[in-house]
Amino acid sequence: MRHRQPLSPYITLILLSFFLFMSLPIPATGALTQPAQIHSIEGITEYELDNGLRVLLAPDQSKPTTTVNMTYLVGSRHEQYGRTGMAHLLEHLMFRGTPNTPNALAEFSKRGLQANGSTSADRTNYYASFASDPETLQWYLTWQADAMRNASIQEEDLNAERSIVLNELERGENNPFRTLTEKMRSTAYQWHNYRNSTIGARSDLDAMQASELRDFYDRYYQPDNAVLVVAGKFEPAQTLNLINELFSTIPRPERSLTEAPTVEPQQDGERQVILERSGGMPFIAATYHIPAASSEQYILLDIAAGILADSPSGPLYKELVENNLATGVFGFAMAHHHPGLIFFGAQLNDTMDTAKAQQTLHEVLEQSAKHPITQEQLDRAKNNWLTQWDELFASTEQMGIGLSEAIASGDWRLFFLERDRVKNITLQDVQQAVQTYLLASNRTSGLYKPTNNPQRAPFETIPDIVQLLKDYKGDPSFTQTDAFDSSPENIDKLTRLEVIQLPNGTISTAMLVKPTRGNRVQADYKIQFANAQAMENMASLSAAAASLLDNGTATMSRQEIQDRIDALQGSIHYGISGNRLIVSLSTHKKHFPELLQFSLELIQQANYPQKEVDEYKERVITSVRNAMTEPGALANNTLSRHSNVWPKGDIRYVPTYEELIKNIQAINPKALREFQNNFFGAGDIDVAIVGDFDPQQIRSILEDSLKSWKQAPGYDRIDMPYHAVKAASFTIETPDKSNAVYMARLPIKLQNDHPDYPALFMANYLLGATETSRLWTRIRTQEGLSYSIRSSLNVSSFEPSGTWSLQAIYSPTEKERIKSLIDETIQTTLKEGFTEQELSDGIRSVLNLRSLARSQDSVLSSTWLKYLALDRSFEWNKKFEEAIQNLTTAEVHQVMKTYLKPENMSEAFAGDFVGKTNKATQQEEP
Template structure:
């Protein structure tokens, strides 16, 4: 649950026929009485019920998962004076339940649904993904229909949820960027509600009148103001019938929704915002009004934004980062129903000249007439935009959310039309819209300066969507993909496991070719080398080498590497540290061999350019300094260091933030070159791929790319043995932070082949992982103390070494209550144990979550690399499933009591515990602390 950030910052079985293929739901498909088909675009069909509910069916049998989105066309822009935050608050309240279904999140968890909601200015969206099953789909549709008109919106539920909402509000207030962005929006809009924060004013939220909130719900949560989206694997005819049965009986409301007629006038001069808070690093930013998401000019402006903000090819990057006027730059558009905004900004290192940086930012943006875009810049931006679109379109779980965002902008078909507009955008169009709206008088930044004869941006209006879509049909080349059964047995049977025996060492392979939507593939490459002894003193060096691999080779610059990846419509994520470097790949299957060849060249021939190293070090220092004031980072680092008795030169050592800053000051290019020359090479390599690709061509690319590479030093896994750690508690003061963080951990001598592993796996799920867990129900649902409280169990596959962690975010004034609640729940579960009902429901939910995970291609690819390293297959996963299914309540409680020791937890609490609402005293003085560590 939460409010939506702009698009660029939010950084996812059923009865089928034969092969599981459906066309674009043809017009001859049966429609129940009272249901009318209205439009079809690229396999997505829209229907309308007599009560006004619109329905989109997007069948895709390539993954055995179903995703349902219910989008209500109500958001922050519909709130009147004193009502701010109502749309977001209602998003929370619907999960509290109806008279027949209380605690909806708990019911989702029992059935293995991954579900949540989000609110923006234009819409509220509820979504759920689950392993495809017609019964689960029918149940969830029934809940949505019930929640649409029968949610209680009860006073007691509002009271219990209020602290949770405040906790979410305070969490956002911890971020200087988010606060600055909201205040700039408020300055940019004089009249339109887009200037108001979606989460609302604290006074409005805390004093909300439940009768008024209920009236808001009854006005907007109605079938004629909603769009239901079902995507993934399902039977279209049966699903349409189920929708008709669940929603068709709801009457069409007699009320009329109020007209939205406020238009923001053209801005007539610069506006300024200055924010002063403790912590973080300096930021400069500029906002400009731009056309609505449905406007033909929006797509062109989106491309202009990409040209300006890309790293490292972007105009802002080139003007600011190499000149040490910024550590990094960013920019994104707000794609909204009414005319929206674009925001550009830069993060600075302390000491950088802020006024000069802001001047450089705005001068670069507002001088495009003198320095026009080039065709090469447009082609690069277009390739990046389309690659991102294809990745969304290839995943049915993401398609539903993307359609919801398009609906918020005015019509679901905008998802496809924007793609078409990007494909067809001309350089003259992109140049025109950028020059039109990036003007001084249309800017909101850090100061106000009166100006005579200002140049104004063009007037903005809402597009005529009916005219836009009169004859729109979408891409004629659209096609569906095959169905795939992600059972462990089928995964093992379909996966080609082999070893490439090369002269310089073997390559372990796990290749799973299968048809996918968009013909894409997910792949993983892993190199391993060295051991704990040979890597002494090289902890930071090994990480920096991994981070800088894509910054340039002996033949390619950083930008050329990025352009080749973009040109292949791929994404590549490289990470290295210690004995391992790994890469994750997403690409069209036909391009995978070329991506593999490029990646191996990058791994073999990095050049570590000095300017790139300098930039990386500036960014790293900035990141560390930012973390040094954040409660979550401080508490997590402190707990990681507790009991970490490795010497400072060991790669397992955890440094302090101050030590990290000092170490960054010693990094030099020669050490990086020497490390790469000594350790990187063939010998211990694993590769997996899952999706639509040619196995033979991929293997050839691996052979060719590895041919002649030196052999790396022999690899030995770095152990992480169990160590007894004396329990302790630590407090960290973080002045002026509205949110606090609690984390506690205990070590266990446990390996994942231990008979107690599976019962503890379920015990942790029931204790603090699911939305029916003991900690969730007590801390969030009953007492409303935390937006997020969880427990996690980490167990080694190699040695008896594990840890159990509990964490929560909370308001500082609630510290004593939170610690007491956690302590009491740990004691209660040990005394009473879990009930037979909890265990039975937990087994069913956990198995559903595991089936859902195995339906994700990227999960399969990464799991195969892990299994290759451990000598396992998905038979291991099947064995775990069988062990979970066989668990009894006695098994779970006995294992829990053998291992869970509340007195063995060490904990760290970070926050501002000396605020005025605490009486100017530390929180401990208000009530006795009762953390598990004590």
């Protein structure tokens, strides 16, 4: 018993062969339905029984031997997760026999049969060759019929064979070449079961149960999933009648077999495997994805493998062996039912340069212009291939067994077609195949490094969780947090609002003392400065000035600053929004005063070290360059620039990505320090704090820290007034991106204190803001076209200006369909409005979500920070929710029709529309 493995690097793969004969007259016997004749080619005739069993008869009276081969179309690719090695282990158990034949191997031996079985990724076969004898033929066919449905598969037999298979596994692990190629295959395939070794994982074999093998056997060892071959000297008509009598009693199973849907995606970059073990000599290899064995391209690559790795005329031999970089080379293509692999490699000795050898291997394979295949090499390879085919064709024993490979590849006739293809191969065909598939991006390279005393991480097992937690009690000091009423009224009642007057400005504060889980404190504050004119040409500089505040001072490095924050069990985040520095921090109550003071010190003491500035610039520029190929980023930038009305240099201007990179490149420590000195000062500061803290202590820290600050230029909010935007549609090509993005935007003239806002808020919520919205239900749930589709409404609190936006991701091939369905859904909603049930469910959902948000300290803190600038409290929040609760469908429908004008939307489609269209067209071609 054996499982199929790559052959020795110095041995060519055994070629497949077929032998066909003309149809035979079949006499009627009893009430049995006679097998139907299906195909007859070159001496092999195919029949099919009523139960689906296919039979190939290949008589050859020239040799006194007979070969019988049963192929089941099940291999390691049909196994499930956690059950690897099942097909091969079942092959072993089949020889343990049936109730009628308890020890099949012993019976084979008694009768002088050369019998065995093998398992590959695509099939399992059982075969025997013997001196031609009708009685022996009848006995072996009887065993095959018995074994098809009556295998014993007992637990004690499994335990015995398990040990044998594990020994086989260990023997393979001792072979560096075999181990390396298996690991390379596992790396080359990410999803397809071809990535798994046929012999299986040790843990799966250890855990295998006889009942599981029985289920696997019952599913696949059935007549409709098998092909029986009889080749050599025998009487065809009598043999077919015998097969019909023996196998027709097995009913066609009621279950249906379907092909696993997993398709291995195109490889999109080089992968590498390095194996380190004791013993042996260095070994290098490279494998590439190739088409299935039934493809016309497969045989071109099979021939190419023979040419490239030929010894002594092939380019690999000449470049590696003759230049003393390797002691031998090999190459072969793996024939699989699904797309397979082509392997190349070289054996080295311990004095040779593995890096140079591997580089040379890749260059020879991937730079065909430097190492072109010649007509002489092609003719030699074709002659060699056809000679081996003829030898196989001439041996009915080998041919009868070899048919399994063609059957597993899709059909027994493929071998003859493959022979014909070889005869017609041209030099241009082979060269084109090499250039198409032997690419660096399609390569998985391998290296075996013999290593004395290799280092291994410990082998880990899952701890005994029950024993681990048996006496665990947790922290005895833990106490439950008191309940907190998160109603707007209670929040306003408990929040202390105060304005602190300093000589250099004011500090507006909102301090809400409340119990928190873990005694955490959340704080947000903003330092406001200058105006739009003062911020001209400073958008990128201001963002860097904020982001780098915690990257170094005159006395502390970036790492030391981070260590200090970590020691205080906290976090600090600095960001910029126009002419406002926004700071967010969180920590345990015992560390909060110190962390707050430290966050203020960093604003004044940051000195922007050159090293940190350079790293920041490189990091941001890399991010921008990545965005330049991303559909979502490109669509967003395109629409933002389309609606831009501000001149270049204005803080509100939307730059191109190229302009943005140029602006970032111009940043330097001196400019950052000047910006910090000019703008990060006292004057107009808002602070919001929520959690368990001492307000008086925090007030003292704020006063003491800020009173000595330089006063910042007077703050004037940068407005973003409404501007009408002419509707436009953009299509942006993003080559080699699997997903496309659709974005649409509509300017809206509305402020969030307007009476229409609650209804428009609800209209957007019901249209596209949730997983039950109109757009989501139609596009995702019903049509399955988008993983995510959303609409959003962003309306200013300061001025009548806002934007309604829509975004969806989808396959580029569905561009027109998704646009049509979005338009249809919006138009239907505008025409019909929402139902009472939709509105009722939506109101309940919105109120619940807002109540949930008020229970989050970070939301309370950030909301108070916004309200301080608007002179609002949570009373505004309460009134908004009351307006939501009192909405009618008529109000929502009318407001939606008033503001949502699809004809005024600008939209962008970003994706690989050309590439995906071409690929779809290619897939449709026969």
